[in-house]
Amino acid sequence: MRVILFSEDSETRKLISGVFLTNFKKLTLETGDTVKECIDKMLCGEYQYKIAIIDLSIKQSIDELFEEVTDLLEDFPIILWGDHLSAKNRIPQNFTNINPTNASIFAPFSLNNFAIIIKQALAWIQDLEDREKTVELDKDECVAVKIKNFYRFEEMDYDVYLEKGDDKFLRIITKGEAFNQALIQRYVRLGTKELYLQKEMRVKFLDKTIDNLFIFFTEESDENRVIYQAQVGAACVVHEYIRTIGICEKVIRLCEKIVAVTNEVYKNLNMIRVLKDFPLVDGDISEQSILASYVCEGLVRGIGWSSDLSRVKLGLASIIHDCALENGELQKLVSIKDPSIIKFTEEEIRRYIKHPKIAAEVSKHFTNHSEIDFVIAQHHELPNGKGFPEGLNAHQIPQLSCVFILANNFVKELVNCSWTAVGIHSIIRTFKERYDTGNFKDPMKALEKLF
Numbered sequence: 001m002r003v004i005l006f007s008e009d010s011e012t013r014k015l016i017s018g019v020f021l022t023n024f025k026k027l028t029l030e031t032g033d034t035v036k037e038c039i040d041k042m043l044c045g046e047y048q049y050k051i052a053i054i055d056l057s058i059k060q061s062i063d064e065l066f067e068e069v070t071d072l073l074e075d076f077p078i079i080l081w082g083d084h085l086s087a088k089n090r091i092p093q094n095f096t097n098i099n100p101t102n103a104s105i106f107a108p109f110s111l112n113n114f115a116i117i118i119k120q121a122l123a124w125i126q127d128l129e130d131r132e133k134t135v136e137l138d139k140d141e142c143v144a145v146k147i148k149n150f151y152r153f154e155e156m157d158y159d160v161y162l163e164k165g166d167d168k169f170l171r172i173i174t175k176g177e178a179f180n181q182a183l184i185q186r187y188v189r190l191g192t193k194e195l196y197l198q199k200e201m202r203v204k205f206l207d208k209t210i211d212n213l214f215i216f217f218t219e220e221s222d223e224n225r226v227i228y229q230a231q232v233g234a235a236c237v238v239h240e241y242i243r244t245i246g247i248c249e250k251v252i253r254l255c256e257k258i259v260a261v262t263n264e265v266y267k268n269l270n271m272i273r274v275l276k277d278f279p280l281v282d283g284d285i286s287e288q289s290i291l292a293s294y295v296c297e298g299l300v301r302g303i304g305w306s307s308d309l310s311r312v313k314l315g316l317a318s319i320i321h322d323c324a325l326e327n328g329e330l331q332k333l334v335s336i337k338d339p340s341i342i343k344f345t346e347e348e349i350r351r352y353i354k355h356p357k358i359a360a361e362v363s364k365h366f367t368n369h370s371e372i373d374f375v376i377a378q379h380h381e382l383p384n385g386k387g388f389p390e391g392l393n394a395h396q397i398p399q400l401s402c403v404f405i406l407a408n409n410f411v412k413e414l415v416n417c418s419w420t421a422v423g424i425h426s427i428i429r430t431f432k433e434r435y436d437t438g439n440f441k442d443p444m445k446a447l448e449k450l451f
């Protein structure tokens with residue numbers, strides 16, 4: 001196993017090399033005179049390094065180097081070495097969040113402490129290697145499920161895999177063995193969006209995820225970020241359930257619960273506070289759905305509608321309206337005239353054109369809430385009449401739909417801007433030119449008031 005040492009000081013390099021030669025003979029320590037030399041070694045890919053040691057006296061920003069090395073090491077352990085206690089204030093803030101065995105050691109050095117730190121790192125690596133086993137599976141017999149659904153599990157009744165290509169899969173969760181959230185977070189940080197299960201496990205998995213979410217929502221967390229994360233996970237499972245199995249009573253109840261939570265959370269907040277804590281990861285369908293439900297909540301209050309019915313209808317529309325879109329990229333389109341539509345297949349475009357109607361049909365199962373279907377069917381109409389499927393204009397679209405269209409299109413823009421005051425006000429300025437007309441006038445005023 002190879003360890004890489006970042007130090008610009010030859011004495012430190014000599015000291016640490018000596019410690020490794022005497023005490024960790026099975027580990028190969030490599031180093032270089034400069035940070036660049038070490039990074040080049042990691043980049044060339046000849047060897048895979050599994051531990052990095054960073055001397056805190058190097059000139060470069062430790063935060064930046066830590067981030068770069070974490071990426072190259074794929075979250076394997078990093079040890080910080082400080083030859084003076086004052087180096088402690090250079091430790092990056094999220095240092096121990098990335099890997100639980102990330103640790104630091106300061107002068108006067110104790111060989112005993114150093115050995116404990118290295119052994120903890122090696123145990124973590126061993127545990128990961130025992131857990132991760134490459135297996136061959138027929139991809140047609142597997143189903144992909146969003147990784148964010150795994151946040152509320154601690155153990156699975158079946159194995160869970162990461163796709164490596166050519167029918168090769170890495171088993172990362174073993175049936176019956178406990179795992180923690182840090183494991184899931186690691187794969188999320190490494191860019192994993194989906195994990196795989198054997199096909200026959202899908203219904204079981206989605207049912208159990210819904211049960212876990214109900215438990216979470218009953219426990220009433222007081223941390224808004226965690227609540228948003230659960231709502232996004234819930235929207236994600238709702239979409240997967242509807243697409244692969246269909247709508248059922250349990251899914252309807254989960255949608256109603258998501259909407260009730262939005263209302264409850266927003267009571268003590270405003271839109272700026274929501275954005276401050278909202279866990280935007282990739283702006284996908286589930287994140288946009290939940291954000292839209294909050295914007296709708298804000299608009300309903302801004303317009304002054306006192307009826308809970310409109311609020312619930314808009315919340316449910318936020319969750320359901322794009323449930324028929326399998327390719328998340330399609331959700332970024334506002335209209336079928338969007339030039340980027342050419343990158344999709346004919347089948348995807350056909351399905352895109354039909355998705356408001358398909359989702360409207362699904363929403364008819366929400367028998368306690370009538371009229372959600374027309375809001376969903378109209379969610380791609382535009383004030384200038386250039387939307388679809390009907391090409392209605394700002395005077396023909398009912399105001400309830402106008403609120404939803406405005407909120408939904410605002411969220412599409414929002415996920416692409418940096419959420420700075422300047423970015424948000426620039427979207428609102430552009431929207432004012434487009435939406436300050438017909439039945440969009442009052443919702444537009446309410447949107448301006450939100451920020």
Ligand SMILES: [Fe+2]
Binds near residue numbers: 356380
């Ligand atoms: Fe849509």
